[in-house]
Amino acid sequence: MLAFLCCVVFLVYAFHRLTIAKTKSSTCLVGKTAIVTGANSGIGYQTVLNLASRGCRVIMADVCDLTQSRNNVIKYTNNTNIVAKKLDLASLQSIRDFASEVAKTESRLDILVNNAGISASKSNRTEDGLNPVMQINYFGHFLLTHLLIDLLKKSSSRIVFTSSFMSFFHNLTLKNLNYDATPDDSITALRIYCNSKLAQMIASDIFASKLRGTGVTSNSVNPGIVRTTLLGQFFSVQTKLKPLRLFTDLYLRFMAKDPWEGSQVIVHCAVSKRLEGVSGKYFWDCMSAFKPSLAKDEEFCRKFWEKSEKFVKLAPEERL
Template identity: 55%
Template structure:
């Protein structure tokens, strides 16, 4: 239809117009190629060869994607791995044992969309483990069909942020028993695309603004950075370090699941093109998580936001101390922390 209209106006028959179309197309292709090359050249593989024999790590969202690759890497270093996920992980667990010859790999059910499940999981860990060396809060979702979970929280915020916020509080005691406990939160550069405020921390279903849902994922990832920074500050002097990371645009099922809920052709085309140009596989995305969890270069480093395994600038709202305090207090309320569980 568009091409026919151009013909009627006499534009499509001109050589100049045809050359212009070719030129624009060429420029777009060159731009996409440069973006792709930049992404590939900027990619950083952790050079740490740290041995983790005698250490214990928990990885959430470990059944697939970045979480699986992170668990696989840590297991190959001799670490005891506790895989935590809402789905059946038996096959993934057996694969890791087979690939690494490390029998100390265990799978435990964890549904981050249920605060009860988080508490049950933490209670089981507290009974079975003497200490915890590494906690990787990685699990996440992109969108949700419903606006509320059984706990009255928004599913995206609860799985990505609130669930990990509660889990970390409940396991702090075990982490302090480690000589050098490390907590790693998986965030994203999409934290820069947010409209986070105290009012919409749990998504205002009654009076949502037009584009609020578009910022939901970014809000959850920004909340993660804020929480990581506050944990880092509160845990100074305990030997426990806390950092958040950006793994890059990784080709995982989170995008496929997004398609099933967000049925928009233009959105799907944008995500597909972004993945083709900037996307990396799960192993590549896991490198920054592994680096943050094991690298000796990061010993004592806390409260950082790592991208390509080096500290990056954070979203501006993370430097707003008053907002960070308000978000923290509201989060304590939403997850139902008792006075004894608060830091």
Template identity: 55%
Template sequence: MELLILSCEMFIIFCVFLLLSHLYARFTMRVTRSNSCLVGKTAIVTGANSGIGYQTALNLASRGCKIIMADVADMEKSKLDIIKFTNNPNVFAKHLDLSSLKSVRDFASEILKSEDKLDILINNAGVGMAKNNRTGDGLHPVMQVNYFGHFLLTHLLIGLLKKCASGRIVFTSSLLAFTNNLSLKNLNFDCQNPKLFDRIFMYGNSKLSMIMAADTFAKKLKGTGVAVNSVHPWLVKTPIVTNTYTVQRDVFFQMFFGLSQCVLGRDSWEGSQVVVHAAVSRKLEGMTGEFFGECVPCRKPSKAYNEELCKDIWEASEFYVGLTPEERL
């Protein structure tokens, strides 16, 4: 009898905890209050076919911005939907496979030929886990799609961003950046049979690298008019999650992650708010090298403040993506 009572008490406490967690997630959520008009501006959004990327592209298009949707998927339907919803015909879809450095270079080359300037670059595309251990470039797929590909792309498009009076670059990171074991040695992680925690750390490492890259770009571009910031959109229900389930077939992991999504998760529109805010808010003019959550600056993972590690990661990244001396900042 006492065991039954104890079990009931524990169940009630657990339910109360879930309720409070859900209320916290809902009441702390902020949306951007910016009403900036973007007519005459051009933005590139990676991973724009679905999730946060799609909602971000939709929001910017509704402000009159010319949108270049960049994704590895077929974006024809998404592009037409945005044109229909916003009545903005200046929405274009271009193929970009971040798991291929050649594809990144081809995409950038096409943009450099077709565009006179670039006002906003949103490095948003990402994957949660990968079945394979290496891409054709010899890089870890999660690190390459989430980080290395964007690192290269940003370097290649810097010239266009500098042509704007106030260009902006946004790196979409994650709260899981705090769950990392990033070091120079495991930047390009190599493990034939990764365990669950290896995969979680790899994702966290890729997102921490995004923060570090944003901070270093911000320092190197100081005085050019280009602001560079990183953001975390909270826990968002996007296709990344369902794709993760196909790789990590662990029932307990799926149950835990599914429950977390139900309690703390936000939809893609809600998750896109901090991305849009960092990209368009006039209140952020002059702010660079910040990490935004809930549309306000917040503290970064401790390793992001380690200047020596940031420098080492940056230089190693230059090597991994094959930057030429002329392309380096």
């Protein structure tokens, strides 16, 4: 039995390591501008490093203090054209202030990486009356993308949404789009995270459809299981599940991708010349993958989009 378990562990480990894709694109980004949300750490920070090393002007957006992260990016890439801006996706006003400032200071936006996210929250509602996980992971990026559309249309820009394979474990409906659940309900908390990742995928697809012919493309990605702070943050909120922490920590340590490996699919969709004009796709390990069936339900997606517009209080002139 022990030999069998060891064999299974080895096969799982080998599968994880062999399926780690690395973008082969050598695209130069001098003269280009990118925004990366959740840029202070994890795959967001690694994405910034990659884009900056290609000569890109990168706007690092995060709710955290970005001073040290920005300094590190400049140090490791010798690219001083790095800007740090505060963005609190849990506040619709913060998003509007951020987008307004970007519109005033930037003449172009070539890449928008909607990456920031949380796995759980101790509160049930933000100041905007939205579920915090849904707002930070999905609603905030939905609004941000709308507010930056005019800037994105000025060049053949790319939008990348960081989704997840967890989107397949959703229970998303039009009624629970803004989930009302008690913070200590572990199962519901996990479902909300899954729903937020499916929501990002659906939004990416609809942006792709609505922006067809403008030169702007939108795709969603699955970075895989990555060693970031997301899982630790989930257990810090869902204290009932702490007995599982040791097992998951061991799994992350020995099986999961590191943040650089997780960022590769994001960078691939942001820079690969092979993906010029490619839009409305879902990428897993730098390859196009199939989506949950609900993402292909046109009637549901239409109503989902309309409800999202109302939740983020889009003005008529801001809608696509």
